[in-house]
Amino acid sequence: MYESYNDLKRSLDCVDFGDLVALPTHLLETRPEIARAVAADIGHILVDEYQDVNRASVGLLQQLSPGGRNLWCVGDVRQSIYRFRGASSFNLSRFETQDFKGGSRDQLDVNYRSVGEIVDSYQAFAAGMQIEGATPVALKSNRGTSGNPVEFRSVDGDTEREIDALADGILEMRNAGHAFRDQALLCSGNDRLAKIGAGLEARGIPVLYLGSLFERPEVKDLLAWISLLIDRRAMALAREFATPGLTIPLGDLGRFNEALNNDTARPLDWIKHPPAGLSEPAAAAVAAYSSLLAGFDGNSPPWDTLAQLLLDRSRVAAQIAGAGNMQARAKGIALWQLINFVRAQPAGRSGAIPALLERIRRLVRLSDDRDLRHIPQAAGAIDAMRLMTMHASKGLEFRVVHIPGMAKGTLPRNAAAPACPPPDGMIEGSDLDGESFAEREHMQEQQCLFYVALSRARDRLLVYAPGRTKKSERQPSPFVARLGFGLSRLYVTPSSFNLPPDNPSIAMIYRGQPLFRQSELALYERCARRFFYTHILKLGGRRTTTAYEDMHEIVRQAVRELIATGTIAAEAAGPDEIVERLWSASPLAALPAAPAYRRLAGELVRHFVAMNDGKPIVPAHRLSFTLAGATIEIEIDYAQTDAAGELRELRQVQTGHRRTTAMEGAAVMATLLAVNDQAPGCGAEILFLSDAARERLSLKDGPLDTRRRKLEANIAAILSGQFPTKTSPRSCPKCPAFFMCGTVPGGTFEKNFA
DNA sequence: TTTGGTGACTTTTTT
DNA sequence: AGTCACCAAA
Numbered sequence: 001m002y003e004s005y006n007d008l009k010r011s012l013d014c015v016d017f018g019d020l021v022a023l024p025t026h027l028l029e030t031r032p033e034i035a036r037a038v039a040a041d042i043g044h045i046l047v048d049e050y051q052d053v054n055r056a057s058v059g060l061l062q063q064l065s066p067g068g069r070n071l072w073c074v075g076d077v078r079q080s081i082y083r084f085r086g087a088s089s090f091n092l093s094r095f096e097t098q099d100f101k102g103g104s105r106d107q108l109d110v111n112y113r114s115v116g117e118i119v120d121s122y123q124a125f126a127a128g129m130q131i132e133g134a135t136p137v138a139l140k141s142n143r144g145t146s147g148n149p150v151e152f153r154s155v156d157g158d159t160e161r162e163i164d165a166l167a168d169g170i171l172e173m174r175n176a177g178h179a180f181r182d183q184a185l186l187c188s189g190n191d192r193l194a195k196i197g198a199g200l201e202a203r204g205i206p207v208l209y210l211g212s213l214f215e216r217p218e219v220k221d222l223l224a225w226i227s228l229l230i231d232r233r234a235m236a237l238a239r240e241f242a243t244p245g246l247t248i249p250l251g252d253l254g255r256f257n258e259a260l261n262n263d264t265a266r267p268l269d270w271i272k273h274p275p276a277g278l279s280e281p282a283a284a285a286v287a288a289y290s291s292l293l294a295g296f297d298g299n300s301p302p303w304d305t306l307a308q309l310l311l312d313r314s315r316v317a318a319q320i321a322g323a324g325n326m327q328a329r330a331k332g333i334a335l336w337q338l339i340n341f342v343r344a345q346p347a348g349r350s351g352a353i354p355a356l357l358e359r360i361r362r363l364v365r366l367s368d369d370r371d372l373r374h375i376p377q378a379a380g381a382i383d384a385m386r387l388m389t390m391h392a393s394k395g396l397e398f399r400v401v402h403i404p405g406m407a408k409g410t411l412p413r414n415a416a417a418p419a420c421p422p423p424d425g426m427i428e429g430s431d432l433d434g435e436s437f438a439e440r441e442h443m444q445e446q447q448c449l450f451y452v453a454l455s456r457a458r459d460r461l462l463v464y465a466p467g468r469t470k471k472s473e474r475q476p477s478p479f480v481a482r483l484g485f486g487l488s489r490l491y492v493t494p495s496s497f498n499l500p501p502d503n504p505s506i507a508m509i510y511r512g513q514p515l516f517r518q519s520e521l522a523l524y525e526r527c528a529r530r531f532f533y534t535h536i537l538k539l540g541g542r543r544t545t546t547a548y549e550d551m552h553e554i555v556r557q558a559v560r561e562l563i564a565t566g567t568i569a570a571e572a573a574g575p576d577e578i579v580e581r582l583w584s585a586s587p588l589a590a591l592p593a594a595p596a597y598r599r600l601a602g603e604l605v606r607h608f609v610a611m612n613d614g615k616p617i618v619p620a621h622r623l624s625f626t627l628a629g630a631t632i633e634i635e636i637d638y639a640q641t642d643a644a645g646e647l648r649e650l651r652q653v654q655t656g657h658r659r660t661t662a663m664e665g666a667a668v669m670a671t672l673l674a675v676n677d678q679a680p681g682c683g684a685e686i687l688f689l690s691d692a693a694r695e696r697l698s699l700k701d702g703p704l705d706t707r708r709r710k711l712e713a714n715i716a717a718i719l720s721g722q723f724p725t726k727t728s729p730r731s732c733p734k735c736p737a738f739f740m741c742g743t744v745p746g747g748t749f750e751k752n753f754a
Numbered sequence: 755t756t757t758g759g760t761g762a763c764t765t766t767t768t769t
Numbered sequence: 770a771g772t773c774a775c776c777a778a779a
Contacts (some may be wrong), residue, residue: 017769084767159763189766370768391767405764409772413766416771469762472774484761660770664760702778703759730765757779765770 021056028063035063050095051073051629051678054086058099068100077134078126079452079657081391083445084741093133105476109139113397116145117486122454124484129447143712148460149488152406152480156493162466163199164494166404169462170205170385173400180206182399186453188411190370191729196404203497206326206384210334212729213372214360217742218242218316218331219338223357224740228289229305230298230354232265233257235539235736238745243314246287248507250747252282259536268293281698293730298353303343305353311333326384331381337372357739360395364733390453401457401524406465408475412446420627450479467491503724506532506744510719512753514630521632522667524714525732532723532744533737536751547588551597552655554690555604559653562605563619563638570614579605604655607692615640623674628712629669629719634674639682650675650684658695666710672697673708 009016015023028035045065047053050073053061065071077089096103111119119141126137155165166185173183185200187193190432194211201207213219221243224236237248237256248256255275259265271293274286292313296305310317320332345356363369374388405411421434430437454461463483480487514754517533524531533539545553558578562568579602583589588597618641623634640649652671662668668686675684675697684697699707725741732738 020769081767082769085769191765389767407763407773410764413764414772416766445767466763469774471761471776474763474773483768706760728765755779757777760775761773763771763773769778 003698018056021060025056025060025063028060036064039064039066039069045071047071047073048075049079051077051080051089051092052082053086054088057089058091061623062099063417065100068103071100071103077131077448079394080131081394081445081452083441083446089131090135107135107137109137109146111139111141112143114141114455114458115143115148116141117149117456118454118457118459120313120486121150121461122451125447125454125479126451127480129444129451131444131448146459149175149486150461150463150483151481152465152476152487152489153492154465154476154489156468156491157466158469159195160199160499161186161494162464163203164497165464165492166196166201166402167200167205167497168492168494169402169464169646170200171478173460174464176460178400179383181208181381181383183402184388184396184398184400184456185402185404186388186390186393186456187403187405188390188413188449190367190373190389192194192390192405193387194373200385200387201327201330202499204326206382207330207387208375208379208382208384209387210330210373210375212364213337213341213369214364215727215732216331216334218320218332220739220742221316222309222335222338223360225292225309226296226305227354227357227739228268228293229296229300230267230357232269232540233260234267234268234270235533236617238533238744239740240539240745242500243316246285246292247745248282248285249279250745250749251536252279252747253745254750255282257667261538262662267298276723299350300351300353301347302345302356303339306339306342307698310339315367329382330382333375337376340376341372361733361738365727367729390449390561393456394452397458399458399459400462401453402462402464404464406463406477406480408477411450411477411479412443415442447479454483497618503529503722506721506723507748507752508536508719508721509748510753511750514715514719514753515633516630516715516718517633518635518667518670519713520716521670522665524718525665525667526721527726527735528717529725529741530735530737533741536723536749537719539737547591547593547597550586550588550596550647551601552604553686554579554586555601555608555655556653557582558601558605559637559655559689560607560620562608563617566619567614568609568617575605576602604689607689608653608687611687611689611692611694617641622679623650623671625674625677627673627708628715630715632674632711634671636671647682649678650679650682651658652684652686653689654686655689657690658693660690663685663695663697666707666714669697669699670701670711672699672704672710 009019028038042064045061047061052075061071075092075096077092080087080089080092083089091099114122119139123137123139136637153165153169155162156314157164170180170183170185174180185193187196193209194215197207197209197211210216214223220239223242224239224241227236228234235255238253240247254279256270259273259275260270271286271290274283278286292309317332317335320328320335342356345359360369368552373386375382401625415438419434421438424433426434427437432440463480465480466474468474492638520531520535523534558575561578563576565574583598583601587595591597617638619638621639622634623636624631626632635652636650638651640651642648650671671684675682685694686697687694732741735741
């Protein structure tokens with residue numbers, strides 16, 4: 001693979017980051033005359049952050065500065081936080097002994113950045129670090145003591161309460177004379193940073209961090225609008241828009257869905273032919289969309305379209321410009337980022353809008369939207385908090401530093417076993433086996449990371465951790481206890497910021513006997529809001545599928561057909577023919593990787609056949625039972641019968657792998673509840689074709705009862721209109737509702753069960 | 755004292 | 770998906 005990758009790079013005349021070091025090093029090593037000429041041309045070399053170089057960089061440096069002539073390096077092994085990408089403090093330890101013989105080493109003993117209390121604190125932490133090649137240091141602050149100890153604040157409650165406490169701390173520091181722009185908040189991960197950033201913004205604290213750009217309401221408003229240009233089911237109409245006059249009341253959505261729930265509707269048809277019987281506001285909104293979207297379609301150039309929507313067709317930009325408060329400014333900056341992102345996309349000839357939306361989904365799935373989260377340089381003068389990862393903070397300094405979330409298990413994070421540990425004996429200068437080496441490196445790196453974060457602070461340093469959560473006491477990170485004797489521990493009760501509830505319940509009227517299928521209840525467990533869009537509002541939309549998922553769909557069809565034949569036996573000629581017929585009719589057959597997918601599909605179907613023993617079966621049928629006033633319907637894929645024709649084994653088929661949590665949900669166990677109720681004595685199993693594994697549904701009375709109660713609670717929640725979103729950067733970008741998910745329009749929705 | 759069940763919480767870092 | 774903390778049963 002690496003060879004193919006390299007060939008591809010060469011044929012495209014491209015280089016990657018590794019090549020930027022490897023190619024010049026190779027050139028200078030193989031062409032001494034060039035090396036001499038280049039070295040002669042360079043007077044002095046200064047390398048900063050030497051602990052973060054890798055072996056390849058040292059090789060390049062040796063070529064540029066033979067024998068270390070006029071070379072000056074600065075580094076601190078305690079700040080070695082890029083080991084995961086090949087940097088090694090090993091280079092620092094062998095600097096003057098091997099790599100640049102005859103060099104000399106000196107050490108700083110005065111710290112010019114932080115006040116005495118802070119220096120003492122991270123010195124105390126550093127004293128306990130077991131870092132290879134670290135020489136003991138005794139830094140002294142030249143600023144003297146400030147009278148303000150390093151603080152550790154413990155907060156009872158959930159993350160929201162911790163954000164309350166952070167907001168308190170930030171405002172307190174501001175009252176003590178530190179502007180927002182002089183305060184930084186450091187987290188180890190981006191997801192947490194985004195959550196805290198959004199929380200602070202909601203509490204009125206100005207923040208120079210946008211969080212996930214494509215999750216922001218003002219950005220989603222725009223993306224939802226352009227999604228209407230290509231979505232014949234007009235899913236985005238089920239969103240409450242900030243722009244007045246463009247929201248369809250909840251009570252009217254059913255009419256749109258009836259009108260558009262067919263294969264012949266084309267995008268924007270509903271503007272020319274609105275559904276009959278709309279309320280007045282809904283009809284007015286349709287008219288408003290008519291002028292908002294006139295002349296655009298899926299082939300419109302995205303940048304022009306968005307710019308016109310923002311500036312000419314709506315008052316979005318004007319209102320943001322006029323509002324002048326910090327929230328409006330953040331919105332303006334977010335839209336600015338969006339517009340610039342869109343402008344930088346490759347120009348497509350046709351289908352530019354769907355291409356853009358697809359690209360955004362992919363970007364978010366790969367977390368490749370991170371650079372869009374930071375405010376552009378031009379906005380840097382705004383008086384707002386700096387939010388960044390600890391990694392990004394290296395080399396920077398701030399008057400005040402807040403470090404939230406220092407609970408056990410977050411920092412240090414436990415080392416995950418590396419997927420590909422270095423082979424034993426490969427690491428020069430280490431006698432550990434590959435796995436132990438990786439683990440030790442990880443634990444050292446975690447300490448370095450905390451050390452970096454601590455040492456960013458000039459005047460004030462505040463560390464936060466959750467205390468009691470709903471049920472249990474959370475222990476602080478073991479790092480906290482190493483912060484020295486001067487640490488002041490406070491148990492704070494944060495002020496209340498009176499935020500509106502995140503997921504208010506939705507006004508629903510149900511008519512008839514509620515009926516839910518097992519798959520629907522399973523979806524409710526994964527994301528209640530997705531369930532609402534899909535099964536209550538009946539907004540169309542399949543997930544965006546991959547070729548791999550399409551292959552699984554073929555397997556499902558083949559399994560259904562096999563079951564319909566009434567016998568599933570290895571000697572029957574049927575299975576292969578069925579797969580072959582479905583396969584050749586599918587667009588998958590035209591893909592470059594088709595043979596691999598075809599092989600896999602055949603294998604999964606063979607697993608299915610092999611997991612049956614030719615006993616007579618009866619095809620698919622349904623079981624249903626009543627719970628909490630609703631009917632629950634279970635789809636049994638097939639059943640085996642005994643000689644007397646009695647049902648013996650009920651089977652459900654899943655084509656994928658068995659997950660470790662596959663049996664934990666309440667919805668899976670609805671099958672067992674139904675069997676106990678309708679077919680007592682019958683066994684029930686789920687087949688997982690990818691593993692050729694079967695799982696028997698069985699649970700002791702106690703746990704089964706908690707599943708039953710959980711199901712009852714979910715049904716009650718559905719009936720009372722509770723459909724909270726469960727956002728996740730992993731699953732949301734695949735969801736059909738990704739661009740419109742957000743606040744639901746006001747009004748009441750009538751749901752009719754036959 | 756051990757164990758199994760449960761709910762809450764976090765899912766790296768990036769030139 | 771894995772860890773942590775708690776609780777109740779074994």
